[in-house]
Structure formats: structure tokens, C-alpha cells
Amino acid sequence: MGALQSLPDDPEYKYFARKTGFSFEQIGILHKRFKQLSHNEDKLRRDDFNTIPDLASNPLRSQIIEAFFDKRNFLKNCEGSVQEIGFEEFLVVMSHFRPPALNMTEEQREIVRRDKLRFLFNMHDTDNDGTITLEEYRHVVEELLSRSGSLGKETAKGIADAAMLEVASISMGHMEPDEFYEGITFEHFLKILKDLEIETRMTIRFLNLDPTLCK
């Protein structure tokens, strides 16, 4: 796709719509944005994300960017990360933030929730071993507090430890002193965050996107 195409490419878009659940309109808008970020190329690289000025002040910047290049988020049963992604992968990652439809059954909601929590889990579990270890969790909290200056490091550790302990208590209940809690598995992760109503909170509105409004 070398040339700028302002009209939606019908068969491709149909495929995307089916795969991700976005409407044609939304796909068109996201495509425009993709092209804007990638400077009209097919593939998006990590550096392209650096051109977004607002992202620079976000403490989770590197993790968010990493999530786009994480194979687990757009391919099934794959690990590792890639150097560049195409529009399809971009769309798939974005589709994790779609709001749930109005009339969903409980099972469908559950699937959506699992999906979104899986995305979050992958963001935390940087070494792809299926569990969030204490070190990884500490890293998460440190990143969150990274803008708070000198208070950050030790308190982050404390908070992460406390959180880890909480997960362990909730998930495992009783542990012998010499047992070792390896890390938060996906099931435990689901358990502790089940009250957060992720399926409605982890959404952004994909209506009214106009990439020309911002840089």
C-alpha cells in the first residue's frame, strides 16, 4: 500500500471489522492515524511513537509502547516481541479497548473481561513466563510512581510487597512458612481484579476520532 488511499479498502476492512469488531468508520479513522504515525509507511516502529508529544509525560510510556509490539497481544500462543507492526496488529491491540456492546450476556462479558485482563497481565509479565513475579510487580509500581521524585523507590517497593502479599493471601489462603509463592498467575490476577469492572473501565471512545485535530 504505497499510495495514500482515502477510500476504505473494502475487502480488507471487512476482514478487519470481522476480526476486531470495529466499524468501517472507526477502522478508517484509525487507519488515517496509523499512516500519520508511520509517516505513510506500512509498518510502525517504536521510534514512531516517540513523535507523540503527549505521550512523553506519561509514566507508563515504555510499557504502553512495548504492548504494541508484544506478540502475545495479536497472535495466539506466541511469545516475544517484534520490531515493527502493521496496521492489522495495530488494530488488534486497539480492539482491546473497545467498549462492550449494550446487550451482552454474562458469558460474553466474561470473555471480554478476560480478554482485557489478559492484555493487562501481558503488560505486567514482561518476561513471558506466565506469572507476575515480585520483581515485575515492583517494576510496575515503580514506573507508576516514577514521576514522584525521591519518594519513589522504597515506597514503591513497599507498596508492591503489600500488594503481592494481598494477592497471595486472597489466592492461596494458607501457606506453610517454607512454601514459596511463585508469582501472580493469570487466574489469581482475574480473582483480585474481578471487582474492578474492567470491561467498562478499560475502554476509550472510538467515535469522533479526528487525527487532524492533534499533532
Added chain:
Amino acid sequence: MLVSAHSHSPVGSRSFLERGLLLLVVLMLLEGTVLPLGAASSPDTSAPNGAGGLDHRDDHRGIGHDNMTFQKKPFPVLGINYGHIRLPFEIALWVLLASLMKLGFHLIPRLSGIVPESCLLIVVGLLVGGFIKLAGEDVPPVLDSNLFFLILLPPIILDAGYFLPIRPFTENIGTILIFAVIGTLWNAFFIGGVLYAVCQIEGVHLSQVELLPCLLFGSIISAVDPVAVLAVFEEIHINELLHILVFGESLLNDAVTVVLYHLFEEYAGAGEVTLMDAFLGVISFLIVSIGGVAVGTIYGFLAAFTSRFTSHTRVIEPLFVFVYSYMAYLSAEMFHLSGIMALIACGAVMRPYVEANISHKSHTTIKYFLKMWSSVSETLIFIFLGVATVAGPHAWNWTFVSVTIILCLVSRVIGVVSLTFIINKFRIIKLTNKDQFIIAYGGLRGAIAFSLGYLLDNDHFPMRTMFLTAIITEIFFTVFVQGMTIKPLVDLLAVKKKQEAKRSINEEIHTQFLDHLLTGIEDICGHYGHHHWKDKLNRFNKKYIKKCLIAGERYKEPQLIAFYHKMEFKQAIELVESGGGVKVPAALPLQVSMQNIQPKKQPPAATERALPQFTKSREEEIRKILRSNLQKTRQRLRSYNRHTLVADPYEDGWGEYVLKKQRMIELEKKMTQMSNYLTVPAAPSDSPTMRRARLASDPNAFYNIKTPSDSVPTIHVELASPQSPDSVNLVDEVPKKGAMGQGLSQRNAADMKEDRERMMMPPSAGKGEKVEDDGGETKNPGLQRCLSDPGPSNEDEEDEPFLP
């Protein structure tokens, strides 16, 4: 906010006789208050009751009566001068009556479960009004509009505004505004218009009611009332979303009501409203609402700024909050702006900054004063409604009243349904049919409508009494019928109830994480959504505003850390307070220790562990709270000593040592099960900061530093055994055994603040879960030290800022 206590615990244990006696006393007082109230309200004392005659007696007993030559009378030893204190006395009596009623209702548990308090209070008002009328007196015009708007309403609104849950409110602000503005406008015009049409029908004999008065009536009656909503919704514990939607609507529709009311009142005399007037009305609405919010915000910032400097005069901190808020309300009212919106804005704006600046005690004071005032206000409002109903004057018109009631319901339903249809297109979390029903059904009318009607001038509005009757009937209908049935309906429809917020640290971390994540994704999408703006606002807030308004170094603290500290605080206090309590906690046996989650391959070297740079003042705070609580614990335990132990060793001199020895042995036995105090796992005890902390906390302490047995910190979380209070008692008997040292618990207190991050409290475990240190033999001296701590000096008031 009604502070209706939902703990009916002592009722069951009280004997029937006690309850009956208390009810009797309440009723007698009720009678006693009614008569003076009734008598005092009327100037002529022709009443047969004793109180009325007091005024006469007053005249006769006074010394130096005019027109009498000075005759020497016996010196009046006793005299009564009721007129002197009449007004404050009456006020106090009313307040006392209201409070006793509140007390009384909770003695009848089943009643308060079925009937909401507001209904009962109106009934009481009716009774009181009835009594006064029976006594032949004029019922005092208690629900005077000035009294209502200037004295009774502000505390309730301030309480609501100060404790407004900001996050759900701002997340749903669009929906709330649409319901408040468009919904109220629709209601007003629909009711007014249809009423006018009905009045024009032949045979109703109401053709003298013109369009504009009808519209005015419509605007008065269409507004959902915050007091009534609060009173009823408080008891049904509905989920947060619905609560904030209905409640937010009731607050924000004040601007619309004010504008419509003044508009129609002005022009009802002229008899017509032109397009120009309507346009001016719209402009006026914008000014009223935005102006109100602006006034409130200004005062809010002033209050926050003032609180920055109150570190030396902690006692009057709450006063600033109240006075600034009240002035915001009055200033807004002065300019005919929306006082309610000003008050809400003031409270919501000042709260985060003020709470970062004021002391813990001031925070508690503000909270309890607000709750107390708003509770009394609410009670009084409902009682007065009842009294005002009896007072009349009434002009009952079947058609008008019944049409009003039907129309209110119909228009509300139509309004909510159609607006929701539109709103759902823009919402992520759609409003279901159940939600819509509750929103429609929860649109209660209350005293504001009555007061507005009362304000109407009788000359311009000859049908004022008919309006008032209709308003009162509507209020009664909504409060009684809708108020009573909403609770069973909520259960029937299985509407989601309020989840008991047990804020876990994981949820907090992920809430923050999600905020940043979503902002990032929005930036990547190029979409300036509300996360983006919220993030910008937060950054602006942190960078500029907090620096101005928050004293000291506190402004740098990010929210997650603040939350974590608050949680620790709470748990620390809970733990210590329940440590001395008699109740046996029914906690789950939970045994997860740090050891379980620390990776084995990395024993952190002692030297690597850098201790955090917490401010001294924070450490002081925690230490003080711990000490004062430990001190309390110890004092409480002493009282157990005196009364519960059979042999009091202090009186039994020679047996003292024997007893103590005995107890020591028992104590040793219980050591393995006992865990009574806060500890922190062993830390590198010889670090200079530790020593410094210990020195700072108690210069007389002997140091008996026990090096930890293993380098990995361990916490065992166990049940407190039922014998623990006794055991602690026993240890209290034992004098300071010097050699055993005081190291541990003092170190614990120091550890608490120094190595705070290593103090793990299982958050969701039950009360009384204790944290125990490793090593059996060190517990004993720790306990001793813990209990023989001299405690804080009395004059050293806890004056550190309260953690938000």
C-alpha cells in the same frame, strides 16, 4: 445526610422494660415541649395551661412595677421570666424534640426498617402540629422561608458537597447535567402546560388560573429535592452510579429552578413572556449556574489557602471550613445566583487541599459537625413540614391536586425514558431499564418546593393556598408512597446494591495504572478524550495549585502513596485499638508471610537496604498515634486489672511476687499463641537511622538489639487468642524488667515508620489479626515495653497534618 445508625446492636440486648421506659420518657417530653411551644407562640395568654399563666405571673411578681408607690414587699426569692429566654428556648426545644425523635425511632427496629425516617418525622410533625392546635394555640409558622433557606438547608448541602464522591460525579457529569437541566425544564413546562389546559376545561371552576402561574407552579414542583433524595436513598444502599445520578441531578437542578421561578414570578403580573424574556432567561440561567460555581470555587480556594497557615492554631481549623462555605452560600444568594451550586463547588474544591493541611482531629471534627448539623437540619425540616401541613391554610381542590400528582409521575417517566434514550448513545456504561425506573421513581419532591411556594406573594397569586396544598400533597405522596415502596422495589428488581468498599491496594494500583494506560492509548489514537483532559488537569493541579495551597512538602505526594499511607494508618489504628478489646475476632487463619513471596535467591543484604526518606513529621504522627493508642490500651487494661482479677496484687503485698511468678509462667506458656502488638519484621538493627529513631523516641531506653535470626523478613499472621487481654494484663503487672530490655516494641514503633514498607497488614482479614515477630523470647520484653511506655505528654496535642 442522615446519619441513621444502622447498627441496631444494643437494641436486642436491652430489656423490653427499658425500652418501654425510654419511650415513655420521650413521649412525656414530647408533651412537655408541645405545650410551651404552643403557648409561647401566641402573644395572648388566654390558655388554661400553666405555661400561659407564667407571663401574667411575671408581671405581678416583678419588683418596681410602674405606677405603684414603692411598697416594701418580701424579697422575691424565686421568680420566672419566660419572655426573656423565649426564643432561644423554643429553638432549643425544637432541636431537642427532633433529636429525641431520631433516638426514639431506633428503639423500634421493625418500624425503622419498613418506613423511612422521613415519613416518621413528618408524622411526628403532624402530631406536634395537631397537639398545638388542640391546645388552642396558633401553630407557629415554622417553615418560614428565611429560616429554611438560610439556616436549615445549608448544612445539608455542605455535607453533601464536602463529601461528594468526585470520581463518579465527574465521570457522569454529562448525564447528570442533562437530567438536571433538560429534565427539569421538560417537567416544568409539561406540568405547567397540561395543568393550564386542564384548568381551562369547563366544569373545573379553575379558569381563573392563568398560564404563567401554572408554569410557575410547574417549575416549583418539578425540581427533585436533594433533602428528600438523600433521606430516602441513604437507607436503600443503592449502587453508586444510580445514587450519584439522582442525587447529582437534585443538586444541579437548583439553577434551573431559581431561574424559572424568578422568571415566572416577575412576569406573572405582566401576564406574558416574550421571546426576549425567554432569551434573557437562558442568559440568566448561564449566569446563575456558572456564577454560582465560580463564587463557590473562589471561596473554596480561599479556604484552602487559609488552611495552609493554620498549623499553629489547629483548634479553629474546622471553623474556617464552615464559615467560608456559608459565606459562599450567602454571597451567591445575594446575587441571586444558585446558592446550592456555590456550596457544592466550595466544598468539593476545598476538600483535597484542606484535608492535606489540617490535623487529624480537625478532620474528624469537620466530619462529625457536618454530619450532626445536616442530620438535625434534615430532621427539623421534615418535622416542620408536618407542622406546616397542620397549620394550613389549605384550599383543597380535588382536580388540581390529583392532576398534579398524576402529571408529576407521568412527566418524570417520559422525561427520564426519552433522555436516557438520547444519553445512552454517548455513554459507555449504558443505563438499563431497571436503572431508568429507579431514576424516575427516585425523583422525590421535598421541602424546597414547599418553601418556594410559601415565598409567593398572596396578592399576585391568589391561588397561592391551592398551590401550597397541592405542593404539600405531592410531597407527601412522593415521600410516603414512593419513599416507602422504593426499598422493596429495589429488592424485587434486584438492582445492584452498593458494594462495601474494601479498597484493596491492588485495585488502587490498577485504577491508577488504567488511568495512565488509557491516557496513553488516547494519545496514540490522537483522540483528546476525557482521560486526556483529566490527565492534563491533574498535572496542572500538581504543578501549580497544590504548591500554593498545601503547606509544607505534602504537595509532592502522589495519590497512590497517599492512599497507601492512609490504609496503613487505618490498619495500624484498627489493630492497636482492637488489640486491647474484649471481643474475640473471628478471623480466618491466614498464614502468608513475606518469606513466601520473597524470591529465595535474593536475600537482600543489610547494607543495600536504604531506608526511605520520610519526613520527620510523618514519623512523629505515626508514632504519636501508636503511642496514644497503646497508652489507651494500657489504661483500658488497667481497668480490667482492677475489676476483673480476683486478687489485686497491689493490695496484696507479700503475695505479690508469688503471683507475679505464677503469671510469668502462665505467660510463657501462652507465648506461642499470643500476638498482641504491632511489629515489623526484624530490620538491620544497627543502622544509624534505627539508632537515631530510637533515641528520638525514647532517650531513656536501653538498647537490647536483637539481630534477626534470618535475613529474610517474616511475618506470621495469626489469630489473637481469647486469652490475650488477660495475658496482657498479667504482663502489665510485671514491672519493667530492666535486663530484658525494651528494645523490641520501641524498635517496632521505630520500625513502623522507618521500614514502613515492610509492614504488611493483610487488608481483608478480620479485626484483631495480629502481626507477630519472629523469635519467641523476644516477645515478652516487647510486650512489657509496649505497655510500660510512658505515653505522650498530655499537653503535646497531636497537631500533625492529617494524611489524606
